[in-house]
Amino acid sequence: MTANDRMLVFVGSYAEAASDGIYVYELNEGKGELTLLDKVDGNKNPTFLNVDQAGNLLYAISETAAEDGTKTSDAAAYTIDPATGKLTEASRAYALNGPACHIQRSANNKYLTLTSYHKGTISLVELAAGCKVGSVLDIQQHVGQGDYSGVAPHLHSSFYSPDQRFLLACDLGLDLIRTYRIDEAEGKLVPVSDARVEKGAGPRHLTFHPNGKFAYVINELNSTVTAFQYDAEHGTLETLETVPTLPAEWTGANGCAEITISADGRFLYGSNRGHDSIVVYAVDPESGKLTTVQHVSTEGQHPRHFSIVPGGKHVIAANRDTNNLTLFTVDQDTGKLTYTGHSVEVSKPVCVWAVRF
Numbered sequence: 246m247t248a249n250d251r252m253l254v255f256v257g258s259y260a261e262a263a264s265d266g267i268y269v270y271e272l273n274e275g276k277g278e279l280t281l282l283d284k285v286d287g288n289k290n291p292t293f294l295n296v297d298q299a300g301n302l303l304y305a306i307s308e309t310a311a312e313d314g315t316k317t318s319d320a321a322a323y324t325i326d327p328a329t330g331k332l333t334e335a336s337r338a339y340a341l342n343g344p345a346c347h348i349q350r351s352a353n354n355k356y357l358t359l360t361s362y363h364k365g366t367i368s369l370v371e372l373a374a375g376c377k378v379g380s381v382l383d384i385q386q387h388v389g390q391g392d393y394s395g396v397a398p399h400l401h402s403s404f405y406s407p408d409q410r411f412l413l414a415c416d417l418g419l420d421l422i423r424t425y426r427i428d429e430a431e432g433k434l435v436p437v438s439d440a441r442v443e444k445g446a447g448p449r450h451l452t453f454h455p456n457g458k459f460a461y462v463i464n465e466l467n468s469t470v471t472a473f474q475y476d477a478e479h480g481t482l483e484t485l486e487t488v489p490t491l492p493a494e495w496t497g498a499n500g501c502a503e504i505t506i507s508a509d510g511r512f513l514y515g516s517n518r519g520h521d522s523i524v525v526y527a528v529d530p531e532s533g534k535l536t537t538v539q540h541v542s543t544e545g546q547h548p549r550h551f552s553i554v555p556g557g558k559h560v561i562a563a564n565r566d567t568n569n570l571t572l573f574t575v576d577q578d579t580g581k582l583t584y585t586g587h588s589v590e591v592s593k594p595v596c597v598w599a600v601r602f
Contacts, residue, residue, distance in 0.1 A: 250564065251330075252272040252599060252600070253272075254552075254599045255267065255296055255303055255595065255597070255599075256269075256296045256563065257293055257294040258593045259292060259565070260286075260343060262286065262287070264279060264592075266287075266291040267294070267323075267332065268284045268591055269283040269325075270589070272572075274556075277572055277574075277587050279570060279572065281329050281589070283329070285323070287307075287321075288321060289308040290306070290344070291309075292306065292596060293305070293306050293596045294348070294598055295348050296325075298600045299355065302322055302324060302376055303322070303325055303328075304322050304378075305321045306319075306321075307407070310566070311342075317377075319337050319477050321336070322512065325602075338378040338380070339381065340378065340385070341359040341360075341361055341364075342364060342366055343365075343514065344362075345360065345403040346360060346361065346401060348402060351405055353409065354372050356371075356382075357370040357378070357477055358403045359382050360401060360402055360473040362399045364386075365398035365418065366384050366386050367414050368385075369432065370382065382487040385425070385436070389419050389481065392416055397417040398416050399417040399419075400415070400417075401416070402449065403415070405476075406453070406480060407453050410429055411425065412425045412426070413460070413482075415450060415462060416427050416448065417447040419438075420444055420447065421440060422462060423436060423439050424436070424438045424439070424482075426581065435511070437453060437480050440473065440481065441485060442484075445466055446464035447466030448464050448471070449465040450499035451463075452504050452529070453475065454506060454513055454533065455506070456510060459472060459473065459475055459478055460482060461513055461515075463490070463503070465500050465502065467585065468490045468500070469488060469489055469501075470515055470535065471486070472484075472488070472535060473533075474533065482499040485533055486535070488535050488537070491517060499519030500518045501520065503550045503551050505552070507553060507557055507575075508553075510528060510530065511580060512527060514526075514560070517548070517599070518547045518560070521547065522541055522548075523540070523541055523582060524539070524540050525539040525579070526538060527540070538579065538581060540541075541581070541584070543561075543564055544588060545588070546564055546566035546567045547565040547586070548564050549562065549563055549594070549595045550594075550597055552599045557572060558573060558574065559573060559575060561573075561599045563595060565593050565594060565595055569590055569594075570594060572584075572587040573585060573587070
């Protein structure tokens, strides 16, 4: 086994702690097949993962409970054996004062950040020597009222800026993306600015263009994508446009989920739950604006997440309500997706990461 010749796919899911919740597959790109290598239990609802390819580590959220019975979350770290795909728990610690829905890691491996939809909080967690999950340094509570429910913030995710100077947190309840900087001396998340989306839009996830000039947010509640100009010096976002994720003729219920961009920045992808599709956009490299290219069925229901496989030749979609992962090829010229016919069964998949080792 040589370096960089095995494609491993990591899946997080809804599961009880006594049941398998994290799965490892191998993707054979030549055959277009996924093969199960490992699965681990011990985590309640490990619905989101983060993989450190260089460090052979996987980080997962794990729902726990405080002494008073309120929901909290741990962060768990696993070592990855690239030769076998086996996971071994390396560390675990309390990481957030609510049930987490997202986990992110700084590129310098100093921090994890976790967000809680239900609690409306974001935490900053130190990574100790050996990338061991350390202590919670800070927790920020969002406050206010938004169009969604009209009562509370609902933090859904956080993403580091390309230069790692800022952290952008999507608050679905307050219809905003809040930029933080990390005060390393104090171990604090310091609010910098807020960018607003349309009322009731519900920003969920974010991705940066590889050129660092643009950012794109998928809005769960009104089924749109908002394109922003990104100011790297100040960490601020300026709205460029908002476009629909659905075909004009669709009248059914829908909620968006994941968004990601091709490595060359030419194509942007977002998932629709209800329409059960991935929308493909062409990206104008000068303006950052979007043109719809395709809507393709995910061959399952409720595509909670999807991942572009390194190298850009395949996409894997995680369909939660039909308990399956589906594999697509990517047309390198048009960005369009084509279903390969290959699907594997996995219980309630929520997050899928593909990494080449």
